[in-house]
Amino acid sequence: MIPQHHYVSCVGCGTRVHAYDLETFSCPNRDCMPNVNHVLQKKHVITQQIWQRSKLEDSKNPFIRYRHRLLGYHRTINSNHSDIDYIEKVSRLDGVLQAIDGTGFTETPLTVEPELADAIGFDPMQKLFVKNETHNVAGSHKARHLFGILLNLSDDALHRPFAIASCGNAALAAAVVSKAAGAKLEVFIPTDAEESVVERLKALGATLHICERREGELGDPCYLRSLEAVKNGAVPFTCQGPDNGLTIEGGETLAYELFDQWRENNQACHHMFVQVGGGALASSSAQALAEVMRHEPLPTLPRFHTVQTRGAFPLARAYDRIVKVIDARLKGQEIPSFTPYEDDLAVGVRAAAHDVSAIEQRLIMADCIRSAWDSTAVQSAVRYAAANKPLFMWPWESAPHSIAHGILDDETYDWYAIICTMFRTGGIPLVADEDHLKAAHDLAHSHTDITPSATGSAGLAGLMLMKEANAIADYENACIYFTGIER
Ligand SMILES: [Zn+2]
Structure with a gap:
């Protein structure tokens, strides 16, 4: 049974987004109400009944064990897939992660x-x-955040580029997870990014954009360029809540x-x-x-x-x-x-x-x-x-x-x-x-x-x-x- 009371709302302005709207990652009022702290948060996905279901799971994969608490799971079920479909999807992706990175998701010590x-x-x-x-x-823990986003995406979104501004663990995690999903990743990095990270990102097939500071521009140039990519249709594949609440x-x-x-x-x-x-x-x-x-x-x-x-x-x-x-x-x-x-x-x-x-x-x-x-x-x-x-x-x-x-x-x-x-x-x-x-x-x-x-x-x-x-x-x-x- 699909819970009907799910929704996503902005902690700042209170705007609600339908929980099964797969295209909204950030609050639609961000630009028109710039003083407000806009971050989308899932609401009431977990009821007492749903919580109890997680107690019965014995899988060590957190995305299977706690699936009933994840909006990504309920979105899968809502799009005419079964519980088994979801478990198969997570298990298949996990196998690919292991092949790419040597490790999949399991309970950490x-x-x-x-x-x-x-x-x-x-x-x-x-x-x-x-x-x-x-x-x-x-x-690091960063892959958890990004795999959580991945499970929320529509099939259509998987064919769009993913974008992230990072030159550290978040970028590495994004590269591994997007490669597992067969998605194209664009990484926006500063001019002084560490060579070893750059090499690993390239080896994982990410497209790198080196971002120089522009005259008179305030804020992190990598972040600004990644926002431009999102405006042009990329999925914000990021650990920053305001850009992707998921x-x-x-x-x-x-x-x-x-x-x-x-x-x-x-x-x-x-x-x-x-x-x-x-x-x-x-x-x-x-x-x-x-x-x-x-x-x-x-x-x-x-x-x-x-x-x-x-x-x-x-x-x-x-x-x-x-x-x-x-x-x-x-x-x-x-x-x-x-x-x-x-x-x-x-x-x-x-x-x-x-x-x-x-x-x-x-x-x-x-x-x-x-x-x-x-x-x-x-x-x-x-x-x-x-x-x-x-x-x-x-x-x-x-x-x-x-x-x-x-x-x-x-x-x-x-x-x-x-x-x-x-x-x-x-x-x-x-x-x-x-x-x-x-x-x-x-x-x-x-x-x-x-x-x-x-x-x-x-x-x-x-x-x-x-x-x-x-x-x-x-x-x-x-x-x-x-x-x-x-x-
Ligand atoms: Zn808002």
Whole structure:
């Protein structure tokens, strides 16, 4: 039976798109309402009944095991295909992925890492969970997002070119997944893209476009050229939510696995740390957490923390500003007046406001917001943020640098869902300096068998900051993601 109540709607302007409209990837109001935060989100795909069906699955392939939770599955069923047709399609594509990349989709490991926990000062009874995505398809979680998009596409779309702006893990994943589907991929890369990545993309048959910065043009030239390709008919095959809202659901499978792994082992987790660049990984995890709490609540709701670098932290900046609005609303004061596209603090001052010494105070405020989440004050503040994006989220002004270069996106595209989840769970945005990022990377390699890149181990740097601030009690467990294998 096909659920009739499915729809897709924009978190910013509320516009609804029919769930079985296969041609709309981004909000149709993006151009006419530029101040609003437009991101399409699937709604009510999962009912309690549908949720229960996933519990009966024993497949290790997340796109089969959790298929009932995926819009891509319901779209397949809606276009006169059977459950078996869907499973056959996923299995066939998975076989091709294995032939191309040496690996297909399967549940990725969740390990408890006592040596690493000890190295960062955890008590022997405390658990540090690591969800290891470094051996997933194309070496990171990115392929999950893109395979999720693929399953949503019409047969017609498969004959159009796919477009992505990336020169890292997302591009590699896009190249592997599109090759498996027999689709043509256009990759928009900067002039300084890493040679090894360029060679691999070429070997996978992608068409590369090297994008130079144009005089007087604002924003990332690769991204701008990819948007032009989409305007000319390409499918936005990207991990950026505003350009393709369907990118989120494939990523949700990572967190669904994680929650089931905790449950199977009767484990509680009190703190999750997710590294944030463009924000798709964190947004997917946040939305999966919301679904799991709706249908089958975890015994302990983990605090959902995010980790960015001092090089660029647009998410933490947006969080700070929304907290100011919430604080004013809770006190019955006027909303502070912000200048759009401009921070009222110098970047160094803003970064210092995220020092270890500030963490305790931030958690007190986070607890206050968590307990007032349902109040009119907090709800009106977050709605205000969604309707006035340029006051909260705008591209980072300077060219950022960090050892964790994969999370230097100048904008956190899917910021709103992530910040709301931090508010709901009492999490905070952490801003890691280079010393912590480097130490986290070294510790990951010396105290586990996993070999993530510095980007892939950045979540650990956030955990280390929290530990230094004495913000993790000695009975609390924590979880991080290692994703993005060292190349
Ligand atoms: Zn919209």
